[in-house]
Amino acid sequence: MSIVADAPVHGGPGIPQTRRLVTELSGPRSRALLDRKAAAVSAGVGHTVPVAVTAAGGGVILDADGNSLIDLGSGIAVTTLGNSHPAVVEAVQAQAARFTHTCFMVSPYESYVAVAESLNRLTPGDHAKKSALFNSGAEAVENAVKIARKHTGRSAVVAFDHAYHGRTNLTMALTAKSMPYKSGFGPFAPDIYRVSGSYPFRDGLTGAQAAAQAITTMEKQIGADNLAAVLIEPIQGEGGFIVPADGFLPLVADWCRDHGVVFIADEVQSGFARTGAMFACDLLGVVPDLVTTAKGIAGGMPLAAVTGRADIMDASHTGGLGGTYGGNPLACAAALAALDAYEHDDLLERARHLGDLLQTRLRDLQAHDPRLGDVRGAGAMVAAEFVDPATGDPDPALTSAVAKACVAAGVVVLTCGTYGNVIRFLPPLSIPDDLLHEGLDVLADALSRH
Numbered sequence: 383m384s385i386v387a388d389a390p391v392h393g394g395p396g397i398p399q400t401r402r403l404v405t406e407l408s409g410p411r412s413r414a415l416l417d418r419k420a421a422a423v424s425a426g427v428g429h430t431v432p433v434a435v436t437a438a439g440g441g442v443i444l445d446a447d448g449n450s451l452i453d454l455g456s457g458i459a460v461t462t463l464g465n466s467h468p469a470v471v472e473a474v475q476a477q478a479a480r481f482t483h484t485c486f487m488v489s490p491y492e493s494y495v496a497v498a499e500s501l502n503r504l505t506p507g508d509h510a511k512k513s514a515l516f517n518s519g520a521e522a523v524e525n526a527v528k529i530a531r532k533h534t535g536r537s538a539v540v541a542f543d544h545a546y547h548g549r550t551n552l553t554m555a556l557t558a559k560s561m562p563y564k565s566g567f568g569p570f571a572p573d574i575y576r577v578s579g580s581y582p583f584r585d586g587l588t589g590a591q592a593a594a595q596a597i598t599t600m601e602k603q604i605g606a607d608n609l610a611a612v613l614i615e616p617i618q619g620e621g622g623f624i625v626p627a628d629g630f631l632p633l634v635a636d637w638c639r640d641h642g643v644v645f646i647a648d649e650v651q652s653g654f655a656r657t658g659a660m661f662a663c664d665l666l667g668v669v670p671d672l673v674t675t676a677k678g679i680a681g682g683m684p685l686a687a688v689t690g691r692a693d694i695m696d697a698s699h700t701g702g703l704g705g706t707y708g709g710n711p712l713a714c715a716a717a718l719a720a721l722d723a724y725e726h727d728d729l730l731e732r733a734r735h736l737g738d739l740l741q742t743r744l745r746d747l748q749a750h751d752p753r754l755g756d757v758r759g760a761g762a763m764v765a766a767e768f769v770d771p772a773t774g775d776p777d778p779a780l781t782s783a784v785a786k787a788c789v790a791a792g793v794v795v796l797t798c799g800t801y802g803n804v805i806r807f808l809p810p811l812s813i814p815d816d817l818l819h820e821g822l823d824v825l826a827d828a829l830s831r832h
């Protein structure tokens with residue numbers, strides 16, 4: 383059976399913006415694909431939503447059985463502009479017809495340089511900056527650490543509790559959570575130190591207290607002279623959409639500056655309009671030395687970057703940074719179209735609007751349901767943390783049951799959190815308001831039945 387036999391040819395904003403289930407999930411065509419997946423694809427690669435996708439756009443994902451699901455995940459914070467955004471599609475098609483690859487390290491082309499120029503301009507701070515392009519968030523983080531080590535001549539790196547930075551060997555070491563990311567995959571890269579961050583809902587500390595705690599650990603257990611970099615997600619993503627207490631990040635960044643430690647902000651998930659600012663650092667009042675980006679950068683094409691202070695970025699010898707595909711011309715063409723949309727289509731405002739809608743609806747639910755322990759986030763990066771109201775302990779069972787019920791009813795939501803007790807909302811900014819409301823109605827209904 384062909385999975386895509388009578389599927390629509392085009393995704394993008396033109397496809398009907400409705401939730402519609404014509405089969406149970408999974409329907410027969412999806413089940414056929416999932417059977418093939420089980421036989422052909424490594425069991426290590428999981429999936430959250432058991433459908434065979436045939437098209438997507440606006441705020442919906444269509445499957446091979448004719449179901450239409452509301453998308454509140456954006457492919458893990460990637461399709462911020464909406465799937466198959468017309469400008470991205472046009473740019474990729476035009477570039478594919480011109481040339482698909484030369485390897486920028488062999489023979490350069492303009493779009494790579496133009497993406498670097500845009501990132502240098504858009505990322506926080508007005509100091510002189512340079513960029514280098516890569517393929518994935520993990521690769522960007524690895525390269526930021528390489529660059530910081532080369533610049534400082536030091537090797538230690540600090541990462542935080544609840545951090546997520548990727549699944550390669552170095553980034554597994556930087557990531558906090560064992561299952562599913564690290565368990566059995568060691569040994570891990572050395573000279574990585576884990577420090578407490580700021581998790582206001584659970585630690586009850588002010589930003590100043592949390593920063594003092596982190597700085598004491600760094601001074602006593604590592605020593606600033608040994609420390610190349612402090613790596614932090616300004617709003618932690620996989621760890622639970624944790625927004626640090628006010629002042630935490632600026633105090634840690636100041637300490638880094640005073641001690642010649644490179645402050646790296648991992649904005650792979652929080653970047654590009656998602657939080658209602660171009661970068662979460664802009665919201666939280668911090669200017670990083672280096673920033674890693676990926677996900678939303680190129681409308682769904684694989685691209686990532688390290689951007690930062692020109693002197694730090696220039697620390698590497700020529701040939702020390704790069705990769706065959708890094709800054710691939712199709713991805714760069716997509717990024718130029720995407721970055722143009724972020725800058726000119728009022729998307730920061732749109733993210734703030736969707737964030738207000740999400741937080742208002744979730745706080746209404748919270749007012750009547752004490753299991754909703756915390757509602758937090760910035761812009762269209764919002765989370766609900768579920769707890770046992772009697773003890774405040776995380777409730778991963780409820781979280782997973784509610785998320786599964788949402789998916790079964792045709793609403794794609796993702797969970798996250800060290801304790802698996804957070805549902806995160808990452809709608810594409812192209813989702814119509816009424817569809818987001820409908821998705822939240824489904825969530826409310828699922829919650830009332832569990």
Ligand code: PMP
Pocket residue numbers: 458517518519520521523546547548549615619620648649650651652676677
């Ligand atoms: N850093 C952060 C903050 C992330 O959220 C992610 C992905 N979830 C990564 C790094 C790794 O990105 P990738 O999956 O593209 O390697």
